[in-house]
Amino acid sequence: MSERSDAGRKESGEGRMRADAQRNRQLIIEAARDIFIESGADAPLDEIARRAGVGIATLYRRFPDRDDLIRAVVLNTFSAMVDAAQDAEANGTDAYHALRLFMHRALDAKIGATMPALAGRVVFDDEVDGARLAAGTVVQRILDTAQEQGLVRKDIAFGDITFMVIRLTRPLPAIAKLLVDGDLAHRHLDIYLDGLRAEGDGERAELPAPVVTLADFDKVRKRLASGRADDL
Amino acid sequence: MSERSDAGRKESGEGRMRADAQRNRQLIIEAARDIFIESGADAPLDEIARRAGVGIATLYRRFPDRDDLIRAVVLNTFSAMVDAAQDAEANGTDAYHALRLFMHRALDAKIGATMPALAGRVVFDDEVDGARLAAGTVVQRILDTAQEQGLVRKDIAFGDITFMVIRLTRPLPAIAKLLVDGDLAHRHLDIYLDGLRAEGDGERAELPAPVVTLADFDKVRKRLASGRADDL
DNA sequence: AACTAGTGGAGAAATTCTCTCCACTTCTGC
């Protein structure tokens, strides 16, 4: 890790950066988040710059080395996690629905981008660890409440929430996009959530859109066989 | 794709290869499967050779180019899928338990290694497509039966079984290994399976071992903070 | 024991990735 980049400049609220520079910085973080999720934390940096629609030099100016960038992504993600959780607590009709809301929002916020942190790619200094703990605490609180109210089975633990969201965040192979429009992750999360409910609570969530059948695979196979497969 | 390697030699049963060569061929396929799952289908080939405990030249002799190797891994994986499904059909007490058995076995067989196929990295010639269809058919039959018997909710489709197994096959960040001994994937699969059950069927599976709490994360964080983190 | 299929690893060639430099563009304050 190097000089810590100029992250502090923006985060400590001193609006010293030019407006367009701040916007670019955010675009880079988001592109990096997506690329890290797709290709791991060693993904080429110029691919990130390209995805962000920014020159490679801009990326290097903001984040002198890869660790600075990873760090920014991780902090950004933990903070999105806190937002999602607090929002869910405020808006869920009960603690189970708060949990449900949180997990769906966390999917959208691509919480899986915390992976580099969990994989040891990030130095856990006080700032990162504080963010981690803050995020963990809110999630734990939602889970505890849901269990106290008897809405979630007792044998579920913290890791069953967070690790599944991480899993669901990671992209499926490209064919999934050929098969369907919607997002299978949210559908599968709903099934999982039904599995989290307390015993005897037989009601089932209505599952969201993409229903993928064996026949769908056949169709795609034929499409690939005939025409060219440039749409992958 | 090139000359098709000498896969046919072994697969058509003519035991023309020397015994040690056949063993090495299998070791390479298994190593490739694991590395492809971990690092994607572009992973360096010498890493695969190293993992297989074999020289790089041996790998190139068996599989003249990367596509040959991918192809072999995919065929191997589809065939493991058929084995797992047939075995599950024979051994499950009812169709729901057959489905459960299949999914757990499929996890162990790392079915996620079919990803390169699904991601368009493999030419779907008749052999590959036959294997795909054979595997798909058995799984579909198990699911159909379970639904007819009212053991699995009606709104579940083929893709909800296969894609979730693929997701669960992919490895979690290294920290998961620091936190726990067991395999979270099987635990999370059981929760998902509870969510697949037909409405009103309130019983819950007893979840297997690794329970990961927020406190576990704290412990690891402290461990990393003090000593060196070379155990990652 | 002799013959041949099989093996490992060094290293040249090709490819990919990193990171700097600088001429040019865009914001901001006045």
Next chain:
DNA sequence: GCAGAAGTGGAGAGAATTTCTCCACTAGTT
């Protein structure tokens, strides 16, 4: 709207990684 500062993109040298061949050596097979 102007001046000056802040920000930008992309070419390309250098570094690092990856591919793939060659050949002296080893180990199954008969």
